[in-house]
Amino acid sequence: MTRFLIKRIGLALVTLVLLSLIVFGISTILPGNVGRAVLGPFATQESVDALNEQLGTNRPVVTQYVDWASGLLQGDLGTSLTKQVPTWDLLAPALENSFKLAFVAFLICVPFSILGGIVAGLRYGRFTDKTITITGISLAAMPEFVTGIVLILVFAIWLGWLPVTAQAEEGASALTQLEYLLLPALTLTLVLFGYIARITRAGVIEALESDYTRTAYLKGLPSSVVVRKHVLRNALPPTIAVVAVQVGYLVGGLVAVEVLFNYQGIGLLVYEAARQKDLPLLTAGVLVVGIVYLVFTLVADILYAALNPRIRLGATE
């Protein structure tokens, strides 16, 4: 296990270095320059040049990367070019927001989707299975922006039950924050439901058709025990891996949902940084999302192993 962890952490570090290099590399072909983004389209070129000089964005990208990387080694994630504040000051609240939304979405989405998948798998081929499967596919096929607008129209505008934006006021209670986060979390639940439910359903069907389940039934075990001890135990590990991978998306990839619900998450922050070519902020943001993604993938692997005794981490590698 220790060997496995060391190896995974080493690989994660390499991945993060590559990620930062790719971001800096891609930035050279991205349109836009910081001076122009700050001063706007109608500023004179002299003003833009002066600002770029002041910010150091007219230096070669390699120099900028080396500067940024050496700062990172000393624990400094850099300074945002457009805001002139440490990038962590911008990333920390955005990351906190993203985690809050991801957490609420997970609380609703994961049990709901897994339950849907289990029911569909156990009712394989019947009306319930078809209803869950078709509904899930339809919801997954719908862009999250559309799903979100429909939910807003119904719950915020027609019924007036929930707020239209996701950002509660500063200092709001946990309950109020939850109220504000419900609509975006529901949107994400609807988007992810089909995917997670289908994976669970497939696992359940496979387990139901397996020899060990048949043996369990032949041994005379009650259905509830067979399902709990044999079917679910074997069907859930792939689902957990899929769910863990979704964490990266839920934390860093929700630009459309964050725009629609006016929520300051890290996805939106990174997107804005890319649009304005704010390289330190962009790279730091991508790294933070990358770290979240790697950590949750690692957690998923460990959980996978814990739930499936046939897998021994590091033993066969």
Added chain:
Amino acid sequence: MDRETRRSVEEYRRNEAGPLENQVIDELLGGEVDREDFLRRATMFGLGAGTIGALLRLAGESELAHAAPLEAVQAGGTIRVGIPVFGASLEPYLLNEGGALAFSGIPGEYLTFTTPTGNVAPWLALSWRPNANATVWTFQLRRGVRFHNGREMTSADVVASMRQYVGAKGSNAGLSPFFDASGVSAAGRYTVVFRLKSSIGVFPYLVSQTTYQAIIQPASFAARPGTWVAGGMIGTGPFRLRRYVDKRSAELVRHTAYWGGRPPLAGVRITFFQGSAPLVLALRAGQIDLAMQLSPQEGQPFRNNSRYTYYQLPTAAHRQVCMRTDTGPFRDARVRRALALVINRPQQVQRVMLGAAQVGNDNPFWRGFASTDRSTKQRTQNLTLARALLRAAGAENLRFNLTTWNFLDHTDHAASIQAYARQAGIEMGIEVMDVSKYYDSEPAGADYATTTPWLNRTATLTEYGARGVPNIYLTRCYQSTGDWNASHYKNAEFDRLATTYLAAAELAAQRAATKKMAGILLRDTPVITDYFIRYVTASSSKVKNYVPEGISHIRLAKVGLA
């Protein structure tokens, strides 16, 4: 008209008025200007309300109307305002985005104010006077104006602010074309003198909110560019900043010592929105009371709906379809005229802007400007003439791309022109870019002026904000030396007329120049200006006494909640 009035006017002309003020009076008494234009001119040259009233009486016009009575509102309450999020800085010398200038314009104020009807009104400056050739302007400041930190505003603050705007590294150059740091000085605690680089007959407009990089800051902040926001955005406005979370929200509270009287509202809560869709939804759901600005399409649900108040304000903001006059298919003026002739402008205003626009005549002279000559014939759709012009120019098979970016009405506007062009056999493609690509050099890092798409593509569609006078459009978009001259238009006669216009203080001279310039632009057609947009927004019906303003400032000093 009584003898007393005549005597007071004569006394004023003899003892107080300079040549420019006397010129304005002559224009009124000679019947050269109507009442509305006289008011614009008189306020611009700093004539007092009493003098203006007496002059109107003398000319047999109705006297100054008092402002519309304000609706009764309860004192207190907090208004919730939705503003689009902005990426750029809030520092006044760097302001360039609608959201940023709307927000900064609540705590911050300007020397003068360009009213929705196009007059320039006293604000932090109470009066002003030019010298005989309008190269030196002397402003008297309003006394007793207090900053949010309790300090009185004096000439030192104005001088320091103005010096920052013309001198700070990276400044947006809103004022630097007109004077430099040594051109502004104090002449007493409440007097500021501007010595301009050249004659400018409309200078008071240029220090109003339409040049948004002109907020008056305390001298201590103004002397150190980039410290205003961190210092709490201290200005003289009716509300002072209490809390600001970048890209998220802001809270302002009543400035109890506001020079314009105690504001009815206790506070303002601003939410910054990512894009207009969530802003519209928030207004519909009752989560905000007032939106900064909406497109005509976004404004539709709020029209004729008793739960909301819908606002529409004619402005000088417009779109420019610029055609390269120096290269490519538009080198021949006949081809440019042909494209301008295919557009059915009244129909397009209805289709693209849902009526929230005024037809343009391919020049920047909005009919609301006093200096605009209104006798120029309006260009109308003429497909037969367009085809004939194309034939004569050997351009029957005209093919080109119109380049623009994904902003408000741009894509609909481009598609509309494309459809009209097809009627005359013109094949027009549409290239829609992201804002950062449209306004950046191409490729990134290359020389900006010679590569950026918006200044170098064959044909471009670009937006221009509202101004109180057309000066900036002329100097930067149409004159040969203009740095926003996307059509690469060069016409010595036009340049000369523009220079004459800029220096002219007499309305007749300004109108004569705009008439000639409009004629030249109809003939040469380097730019198609097919409409001037109306500023559209909406609020909850409980918001009272709100008057929108064409460049997206949000004035809340008199606003209250029912």
